[in-house]
Amino acid sequence: xxxxxxxxxxxxxxxxxxxxxxxxxxxxxxxxxxxxxxxxxxxxxxxxxxxxxxxxxxxxxxxxxxxxxxxxxxxxxxxxxxxxxxxxxxxxxxxxxxxxxxxxxxxxxxxxxxxxxxxxxxxxxxxxxxxxxxxxxxxxxxxxxxxxxxxxxxxxxxxxxxxxxxxxxxxxxxxxxxxxxxxxxxxxxxxxxxxxxxxxxxxxxx
Amino acid sequence: xxxxxxxxxxxxxxxxxxxxxxxxxxxxxxx
Numbered sequence: 557x558x559x560x561x562x563x564x565x566x567x568x569x570x571x572x573x574x575x576x577x578x579x580x581x582x583x584x585x586x587x588x589x590x591x592x593x594x595x596x597x598x599x600x601x602x603x604x605x606x607x608x609x610x611x612x613x614x615x616x617x618x619x620x621x622x623x624x625x626x627x628x629x630x631x632x633x634x635x636x637x638x639x640x641x642x643x644x645x646x647x648x649x650x651x652x653x654x655x656x657x658x659x660x661x662x663x664x665x666x667x668x669x670x671x672x673x674x675x676x677x678x679x680x681x682x683x684x685x686x687x688x689x690x691x692x693x694x695x696x697x698x699x700x701x702x703x704x705x706x707x708x709x710x711x712x713x714x715x716x717x718x719x720x721x722x723x724x725x726x727x728x729x730x731x732x733x734x735x736x737x738x739x740x741x742x743x744x745x746x747x748x749x750x751x752x753x754x755x756x757x758x759x760x761x762x
Numbered sequence: 763x764x765x766x767x768x769x770x771x772x773x774x775x776x777x778x779x780x781x782x783x784x785x786x787x788x789x790x791x792x793x
Contacts, residue, residue, distance in 0.1 A: 617792050718792075
């Protein structure tokens with residue numbers, strides 16, 4: 557039987573039309589879930605060894621002990637390094653740019669999750685800083701008006717600063733993790749593999 | 763996106779967050 561193979565090659569100039577950028581949602585979700593899991597491990601360990609206390613509000617940074625700070629910083633950073641790394645590995649890309657963006661997208665996916673868990677009251681388990689993501693639920697009656705209390709205001713400000721720090725550390729960590737996971741040497745002016753595949757959504761590579 | 767996607771990613775996703783944290787703490791926003 558005769559077999560005819562027709563191979564069609566369509567060449568598209570990068571500027572001519574839209575070329576979608578491939579996002580591996582499998583990688584992104586694995587990365588996000590592993591970041592959350594490691595965050596929980598760090599948070600629970602910190603509570604177990606007494607570095608964190610559940611539901612603690614910091615009226616002053618002087619109450620924030622060194623071991624609490626260490627667990628908060630390393631927990632926030634390292635769990636997202638793992639998240640970004642896992643995202644890059646499952647994605648399977650070896651381009652550092654794509655890998656880092658997948659890490660960052662994994663971080664993006666965790667943000668609504670963190671807000672949700674904090675709203676449910678589980679934020680304290682993730683670390684001292686994530687409790688600040690929880691707002692008092694709108695449907696629950698406020699037992700004591702908080703706004704007259706200067707210490708409560710200060711604590712709210714510190715909680716916001718802590719949550720912001722944790723989130724931004726996580727973003728930086730996920731990008732570093734994605735970079736690690738790409739397997740490229742982590743310098744700025746070096747590319748190990750020739751980029752044969754020109755999905756040009758992110759422009760010509762270096 | 764220009765030629766050096768890497769530079770933008772590093773600048774905005776790595777440098778900017780860390781700089782913001784550093785500035786906030788250096789300004790003494792938390793007490």
